[in-house]
Amino acid sequence: MEFKNPQEELERFRSRLAVAGGFVLFCFTLLFIRFVWLQIIQHDYYQTRAEDNRISLVPIVPNRGLILDRNGVVLARNYSAYTLEITPSKTLDLEQIIDGLAGIIDIQLKDRKRFRKLLEESRNFESLPIRTRLTDEEVAKFIAHRYRFPGVDIKARLFRQYPGGAFASHLLGYIGRVNDGDLEKIEGREEEANYRGTDHFGKTGLEQHYEFELHGNTGFEQVEVDAGGRAVRTLARTAPVAGNNLTLTVDAELQRIAEQAFGDRKGALVAIEPATGGILALVAVPNYDPNLFVDGIDTQNWKELNESPDKPMVNRALNGAYPPGSTFKPFMALGALTVGKRRPEQLISDPGFFNFGGHHFRDDKKGGHGMVDMYKSIVASCDTYYYMLANDMGIDNISSFMGKLGLGQRTGIDIDGESEGVLPSQEWKRKRFKKPEQQKWYAGETISIGIGQGYNAYTPIQLAQATAIVANNGVLFRPHLVNFITDTRTGKRIPIEPQPARDLGLKAEHIDVIRNAMVGVNKEGTGARAFAGAGYVSAGKTGTAQVYSLKGADYRAGGVKKELRDHALFIAFAPADKPTIALAVLVENGGFGAQAAAPIARQVLDYYLLGKRPNAPAPADEAAVEEDEE
Numbered sequence: 297m298e299f300k301n302p303q304e305e306l307e308r309f310r311s312r313l314a315v316a317g318g319f320v321l322f323c324f325t326l327l328f329i330r331f332v333w334l335q336i337i338q339h340d341y342y343q344t345r346a347e348d349n350r351i352s353l354v355p356i357v358p359n360r361g362l363i364l365d366r367n368g369v370v371l372a373r374n375y376s377a378y379t380l381e382i383t384p385s386k387t388l389d390l391e392q393i394i395d396g397l398a399g400i401i402d403i404q405l406k407d408r409k410r411f412r413k414l415l416e417e418s419r420n421f422e423s424l425p426i427r428t429r430l431t432d433e434e435v436a437k438f439i440a441h442r443y444r445f446p447g448v449d450i451k452a453r454l455f456r457q458y459p460g461g462a463f464a465s466h467l468l469g470y471i472g473r474v475n476d477g478d479l480e481k482i483e484g485r486e487e488e489a490n491y492r493g494t495d496h497f498g499k500t501g502l503e504q505h506y507e508f509e510l511h512g513n514t515g516f517e518q519v520e521v522d523a524g525g526r527a528v529r530t531l532a533r534t535a536p537v538a539g540n541n542l543t544l545t546v547d548a549e550l551q552r553i554a555e556q557a558f559g560d561r562k563g564a565l566v567a568i569e570p571a572t573g574g575i576l577a578l579v580a581v582p583n584y585d586p587n588l589f590v591d592g593i594d595t596q597n598w599k600e601l602n603e604s605p606d607k608p609m610v611n612r613a614l615n616g617a618y619p620p621g622s623t624f625k626p627f628m629a630l631g632a633l634t635v636g637k638r639r640p641e642q643l644i645s646d647p648g649f650f651n652f653g654g655h656h657f658r659d660d661k662k663g664g665h666g667m668v669d670m671y672k673s674i675v676a677s678c679d680t681y682y683y684m685l686a687n688d689m690g691i692d693n694i695s696s697f698m699g700k701l702g703l704g705q706r707t708g709i710d711i712d713g714e715s716e717g718v719l720p721s722q723e724w725k726r727k728r729f730k731k732p733e734q735q736k737w738y739a740g741e742t743i744s745i746g747i748g749q750g751y752n753a754y755t756p757i758q759l760a761q762a763t764a765i766v767a768n769n770g771v772l773f774r775p776h777l778v779n780f781i782t783d784t785r786t787g788k789r790i791p792i793e794p795q796p797a798r799d800l801g802l803k804a805e806h807i808d809v810i811r812n813a814m815v816g817v818n819k820e821g822t823g824a825r826a827f828a829g830a831g832y833v834s835a836g837k838t839g840t841a842q843v844y845s846l847k848g849a850d851y852r853a854g855g856v857k858k859e860l861r862d863h864a865l866f867i868a869f870a871p872a873d874k875p876t877i878a879l880a881v882l883v884e885n886g887g888f889g890a891q892a893a894a895p896i897a898r899q900v901l902d903y904y905l906l907g908k909r910p911n912a913p914a915p916a917d918e919a920a921v922e923e924d925e926e
Contacts, residue, residue, distance in 0.1 A: 360374055394411075638688075773797060879900060
């Protein structure tokens with residue numbers, strides 16, 4: 297039997313104990329070194345990290361600035377409401393979450409479609425509204441079931457509201473959720489920090505043009521949160537600063553009367569204060585309800601607006617380019633006086649047509665107007681007079697003078713996206729067409745230009761501006777919608793000064809000739825019926841513009857489709873001696889200017905000058921006799 301050596305076993309045990317002790321000591325040394333590293337050397341770093349985890353910086357979105365008319369009527373405002381929002385990145389099964397929410401809160405099909413549209417346009421870490429404007433009862437129901445829905449929460453948000461609905465929608469515009477294009481604009485102005493937490497951005501109209509005035513300054517809260525990310529208390533707060541308010545030159549009641557005057561007809565009206573360029577009314581009908589876009593428009597409403605044959609999303613006042621028809625004639629006459637191609641008393645013989653190059657250019661009145669001077673040419677709207685005048689002036693003289701009046705150019709109004717229209721010239725045609733044979737300007741093309749047809753195409757605001765120049769004795773002001781901006785921090789008003797764009801240097805005696813003839817239009821000419829019994833003296837000019845070529849045939853409105861009927865136009869200013877308002881009216885496919893457009897202008901002028909309120913839309917005067925262009 298073999299006995300173990302106690303001394304040897306003891307030595308072996310001591311060796312093992314020493315190794316184990318050394319290993320333990322080594323581990324404690326490592327822990328100590330790590331402790332020193334974390335608690336002493338890296339103390340400041342980890343203290344900051346811990347503080348960041350404990351404190352959350354929450355942006356406070358500012359109130360968007362108000363938009364008011366010249367009399368203080370609120371056209372765009374804000375209100376607070378609860379929304380039910382989902383953060384897609386925090387949910388495992390989005391459809392299951394939505395179905396579960398629908399069991400306790402009313403979520404309709406249009407809400408789901410709008411949410412999916414927002415989901416396609418947004419980043420998945422953003423919270424998106426599935427329902428807005430929750431009632432107190434709905435909020436209470438959700439809170440009781442909140443534990444069932446990770447990534448879903450109730451938020452209090454500010455909503456933009458347009459109290460008038462579709463009223464003045466094309467000038468106000470609308471806001472919508474921020475997209476990539478908006479982010480580029482924000483980054484371009486280095487406003488990223490100021491837009492933290494902001495979901496909406498101006499998309500069209502004044503909301504777009506004055507976005508960075510209306511937005512305001514974002515505030516912040518330092519909020520202490522627990523391990524679950526729930527707010528415990530507010531540590532510090534920097535209050536947001538509301539956006540600046542816009543006070544417009546627009547008279548809301550005049551705008552309303554002008555819109556109602558159109559009834560169910562399509563068209564546009566622009567009324568300007570000649571002495572300042574302030575827009576008194578800017579109408580484009582049909583219009584749309586901008587409230588539909590605030591939450592993100594649903595697919596059905598967008599389809600109806602986008603596919604409507606009436607094109608309610610088109611701002612006809614700024615984007616619709618139309619032949620001016622006979623409203624062009626006063627400007628032609630003024631140009632002829634300016635370049636010395638006509639004298640007021642100079643007579644021409646009108647047999648009812650003008651022959652040029654073997655082509656018969658017909659006057660609207662069979663047999664003609666006889667002997668015609670400049671006054672009669674405007675009052676009776678004699679086409680032959682202007683055929684001859686256009687031929688004598690030539691296209692370059694016509695284009696140069698009309699350009700001075702702002703035709704065929706953007707006016708610079710404070711709404712983005714304005715169209716240029718078309719001011720024809722030899723240079724324009726060379727740029728417009730590719731084939732050499734199309735680029736050449738033919739003398740015969742100048743003839744129809746004289747009566748506002750041919751390549752002529754101008755926006756209603758350009759016609760209103762040109763009319764205001766005549767009313768203002770040749771001084772051009774930039775049309776603008778905002779009268780002044782109010783700084784919400786200081787209450788200081790920052791006026792939009794009516795600085796003259798330029799004095800055209802037109803002679804007073806020439807303008808008096810045109811003014812006198814336009815007064816004659818409303819007293820004894822093509823506008824006389826519409827302005828019979830008016831308690832003021834106005835100056836005007838009717839116009840009718842072809843939509844398609846008659847090819848020599850007689851025009852009969854009942855014989856063509858409605859969308860191919862002539863456009864009706866009217867320009868005017870009043871009172872004639874000291875004008876305070878100048879306007880242009882367009883009625884799409886309305887027929888003769890005296891029948892459809894002049895009665896609308898009469899209702900607008902009656903209210904603005906006399907305070908008379910119409911009881912119904914302006915009637916189409918079927919009995920009116922329009923001696924106007926084809």
